[in-house]
Amino acid sequence: MKKSEAEIIREYAFEGVESVGGVSFDGEQVWFAAGGRLVAFDPDSGNTTRTLDIAAHAGTAFDGKHLYQIAEDRILKIEPNSGRVVSTIPSPGGGRDSGLAWAEGSLWVGQYRDRMIVQVDPETGKVLRTIESNRFVTGVSWVDGELWHGTWEEDQSDIRRIDPQNGEVMERLEMPQGVFVSGLESDGKDRFFCGSGSTNNKVRAIRRPKRSRA
Amino acid sequence: MDSLITAAARALAAGDPLGALKRVALRDDAPALALRGIAMARLGDFTRAKELLRRARRAFGPREAIARARCVVAEAEIALVSRDLSFPRKSLAAARATLAARGDALNAAHAGYLEIRRLLLIGSLDAAERMLDDLDPAPFPPALRVGHELVVAGIAMRRLRTKPAREALARAKDAARRAGIAELAAEVESTARLLATPAARLIARGHERPLLLEEVEVLMASKALVVDACRYVVRDSRTTVSLTRRPVLFALARALGEAWPQDVSRGTLIVRAFRGKHADESHRARLRVEIGRLRRALLPLADLSATPDGFVLEPHGRREVTVLALPVEEEHAAVLAFLADGEAWSSSALSVALGASQRTVQRALDALAATGKVESVGRARARRWMTPPVPGFTTTLLLPAPLPNG
Numbered sequence: 001m002k003k004s005e006a007e008i009i010r011e012y013a014f015e016g017v018e019s020v021g022g023v024s025f026d027g028e029q030v031w032f033a034a035g036g037r038l039v040a041f042d043p044d045s046g047n048t049t050r051t052l053d054i055a056a057h058a059g060t061a062f063d064g065k066h067l068y069q070i071a072e073d074r075i076l077k078i079e080p081n082s083g084r085v086v087s088t089i090p091s092p093g094g095g096r097d098s099g100l101a102w103a104e105g106s107l108w109v110g111q112y113r114d115r116m117i118v119q120v121d122p123e124t125g126k127v128l129r130t131i132e133s134n135r136f137v138t139g140v141s142w143v144d145g146e147l148w149h150g151t152w153e154e155d156q157s158d159i160r161r162i163d164p165q166n167g168e169v170m171e172r173l174e175m176p177q178g179v180f181v182s183g184l185e186s187d188g189k190d191r192f193f194c195g196s197g198s199t200n201n202k203v204r205a206i207r208r209p210k211r212s213r214a
Numbered sequence: 215m216d217s218l219i220t221a222a223a224r225a226l227a228a229g230d231p232l233g234a235l236k237r238v239a240l241r242d243d244a245p246a247l248a249l250r251g252i253a254m255a256r257l258g259d260f261t262r263a264k265e266l267l268r269r270a271r272r273a274f275g276p277r278e279a280i281a282r283a284r285c286v287v288a289e290a291e292i293a294l295v296s297r298d299l300s301f302p303r304k305s306l307a308a309a310r311a312t313l314a315a316r317g318d319a320l321n322a323a324h325a326g327y328l329e330i331r332r333l334l335l336i337g338s339l340d341a342a343e344r345m346l347d348d349l350d351p352a353p354f355p356p357a358l359r360v361g362h363e364l365v366v367a368g369i370a371m372r373r374l375r376t377k378p379a380r381e382a383l384a385r386a387k388d389a390a391r392r393a394g395i396a397e398l399a400a401e402v403e404s405t406a407r408l409l410a411t412p413a414a415r416l417i418a419r420g421h422e423r424p425l426l427l428e429e430v431e432v433l434m435a436s437k438a439l440v441v442d443a444c445r446y447v448v449r450d451s452r453t454t455v456s457l458t459r460r461p462v463l464f465a466l467a468r469a470l471g472e473a474w475p476q477d478v479s480r481g482t483l484i485v486r487a488f489r490g491k492h493a494d495e496s497h498r499a500r501l502r503v504e505i506g507r508l509r510r511a512l513l514p515l516a517d518l519s520a521t522p523d524g525f526v527l528e529p530h531g532r533r534e535v536t537v538l539a540l541p542v543e544e545e546h547a548a549v550l551a552f553l554a555d556g557e558a559w560s561s562s563a564l565s566v567a568l569g570a571s572q573r574t575v576q577r578a579l580d581a582l583a584a585t586g587k588v589e590s591v592g593r594a595r596a597r598r599w600m601t602p603p604v605p606g607f608t609t610t611l612l613l614p615a616p617l618p619n620g
Binding site for chain 2: 070
């Protein structure tokens with residue numbers, strides 16, 4: 001397992017935001033769950049671009065067309081332009097859900113204190129399989145076939161790549177002490193975006209480790 | 215944190231404890247138990263709240279030290295507000311150390327104030343003052359600042375220093391306005407009202423009138439010889455003679471003080487000191503002995519001279535003699551004085567606060583209840599005593615958020 005310190009590239013602060021839950025990226029804007037609403041901002045300028053008044057308590061994901069948002073014990077499917085909720089499915093953890101990611105036609109849902117990630121069918125909510133972690137799971141993200149998730153257990157957070165087959169930890173980026181990770185999403189390139197829970201109102205950009213492609 | 219915990223915590227923060235409960239009512243994991251506990255405390259069900267927080271504290275894992283410590287602080291605050299003074303101080307001190315070490319300065323300070331308020335409540339003024347000296351209130355948000363100033367005012371009032379008390383109350387009022395919490399403002403108001411409410415009764419030259427705290431302070435600083443029936447001492451501005459453990463001598467001193475500059479007959483003194491209906495020879499002999507003892511005790515302050523009828527107090531110098539008594543005198547005035555804060559007390563908490571045995575306290579409560587002066591709620595160990603509803607004087611809960619905000 002590779003272990004290194006997470007390199008924080010940039011911090012985005014938002015006035016009037018009390019907590020940052022799920023984080024997602026739609027190719028241009030970063031979306032994050034701010035409790036009572038979804039906020040989008042331009043990662044280059046840091047300016048807020050959109051705000052949708054939708055309950056947003058945990059993970060956020062984007063499938064190329066729709067946003068998905070965990071609110072209470074449901075996963076909402078949202079049309080980003082209108083903010084209309086297209087459909088809802090029950091969340092697999094019944095409200096104990098934290099992170100959310102989209103990949104390969106499935107939703108991947110972090111179960112915070114259950115320390116696992118659940119793959120569900122986005123149409124029906126049916127559980128397809130579960131992957132165990134050994135820490136509280138916050139954000140979940142897929143990028144280039146890699147499954148990453150954030151952890152948060154008391155004083156320490158990290159971002160880790162795990163083997164989607166057996167849950168084995170392949171790589172860890174350790175956050176500085178007292179800097180916590182809630183949501184997690186990559187921009188598909190060299191950055192991760194992550195939230196900071198309700199310890200402050202920040203979204204952070206973290207450098208994604210480079211790979212030599214085989 | 216997970217989705218429903220976030221939703222419930224948001225509801226709680228928005229002042230909707232029922233909304234919070236609705237979301238986590240069926241969950242028994244640690245954060246849910248903690249949120250349910252805080253919500254029940256907000257709804258005033260302290261017994262249930264304490265139980266839930268205790269379960270939450272045990273359910274949090276060994277690596278969740280902050281969450282556990284916050285549960286301990288919340289439990290301690292609920293215990294304090296419900297006047298359950300038996301809450302272990304060591305746990306609170308340990309939680310405070312944990313929070314301070316892990317950078318949660320705010321809740322660490324909150325834990326400190328709970329400890330100080332407990333000391334204040336049981337009358338350990340010196341210890342409370344020492345702890346207060348170690349806390350710098352400058353970095354605290356307004357709500358915590360209100361607590362700080364109320365404690366400062368509370369100590370000053372008990373020390374009969376009304377000017378610093380007034381100044382602290384003015385700062386508390388300002389902080390309460392900035393905090394925007396109505397209950398806190400009300401608490402400051404009701405504390406301020408104590409300064410405008412008679413704190414004692416003055417008996418001098420056969421007349422009596424109520425005294426404000428400020429007037430008590432002036433009296434204590436004056437040259438007068440004060441027979442203080444609130445504290446069982448005889449004193450002037452320089453010397454204090456304590457008769458706390460000598461009730462017969464104090465009863466004699468008080469009778470002599472009330473009559474001054476007249477004398478008091480032997481018969482009256484015997485009735486006041488021994489509660490005997492008839493003064494027989496053995497009583498007279500005993501009175502002689504006790505007067506001798508009182509004369510020796512008061513030597514630094516006054517002489518005691520015999521008159522044809524009885525005895526008269528003669529203070530050194532040209533001093534006035536006054537008697538200071540509780541505003542309302544009852545047989546169980548001390549118990550009533552504690553209950554007058556409007557809170558519900560357990561008899562064991564009263565016994566700790568009064569330094570009297572549980573049996574003594576229970577007898578006093580039973581006697582007061584028989585005449586309708588106090589009421590009780592609950593049964594067995596959960597039984598609480600209070601005076602019939604008086605306006606105001608709530609103790610606002612500033613419970614810590616139990617979760618390290620995942």
